[in-house]
Amino acid sequence: MPERVLTVSPERLDGWLAGFAQRHGATTHRAGPDVVVVEAADGAVASCAVPFPPLENDDTEQPYDGLIAHATRERRIAVLLVRRGGYAAxxxxGTRLxxxxxxSRHVQGRTAAGGQSQQRFARRREKQTREAFEAAADVAARVLLxxxxxxxxxxxGGDRAAVDHVLADRRLTALATLRDRTRNAPHLAVPDxxxxxxxxxxxxxxAVRITLSEPDVAP
Incomplete structure (x- = not known):
């Protein structure tokens, strides 16, 4: 069966799962700490990645209530976005900032020039990049710590290498450790x-990421 990945907001998850059952028939589910697998009568499967696992239990009277309660829980989340020349912390x-x-810090773009001019440009760009990352680390320390x-x-989110560079600052060890322990969280693709x-x-x-497998429908 072909697979596709979609994202569903926690507030829409209950309705999405009900619609899945309506389309594919009666469902059963297996709940683990990192994923809840929902199987339907026609063979369709929806694997729901648990946001911010583990899902401690799903011993509820109604199917999926444990997952829905877990997904909609208000959490305190730190966000660090870094791209070359720009940052946000x-x-x-919950959803309230x-x-x-x-x-932002100016970092020059690349150039096709050669020779000594190119070398001077590369050194200047490296210095600007370093200063931009230092500024991002200062902000993360001031706002997040x-x-x-x-x-x-x-x-x-942003540029992975840039984020890693910023979190390598010794002041941010606690943030880096918590980032590494945060399972199932996407690295956010963001513009500046x-x-x-x-x-x-x-x-x-x-959002809850769902890997959906549905049987082919004969024409």
Whole structure:
């Protein structure tokens, strides 16, 4: 059966699962700490990645109530977005942004020039990049670290190498450790980190990712 991956907001998950059963027949499910697998009568399968696992239990009277309650729970999440020349750090309580800072530093683009001019340009660009990452680390330390004891998870986005460089700052060890322990969280693909981009991230990091396999329908 062909597979496709889709994302569903926690608030829509109950309706999506009900629609899955309506389309494919009676369902059964297996709940694990990281994934809930829903199988339908016609062979369709929906594997729901548990957001911010583990799912501690699913011992509820109604199917999927445990997953839905887990997905809709309000969590305190730190978000760090870094791209070359731009950065954003924020703390969310559920979908509400409670602390944030965004900024940018000029980093020159690439050039086709050669010789000594190219070497000078490369050194200047390297210095600008280093200063931009240092500024991003300063902001992460100022905005995120005061909340670290109460965080449920750290979510990152933008350029992976840039994020890793920033989190390598010794001040941010606690954030880096929590990021590495955050299972099933996507690395967010974002444009230049502006405030509006940061504010929109809960729609992605809270979403339930579902791998859907459906039987081919004969013409």
């Amino acid at each position: 924020g703390v969310f309580a 409670v602390a944030s800072k965004v900024g 005061p909340h670290v004891a109460g965080l449920d998870a750290v979510v990152t 980190p502006k405030l509006a981009v940061l504010e929109a991230t809960p729609a992605t990091f809270r």
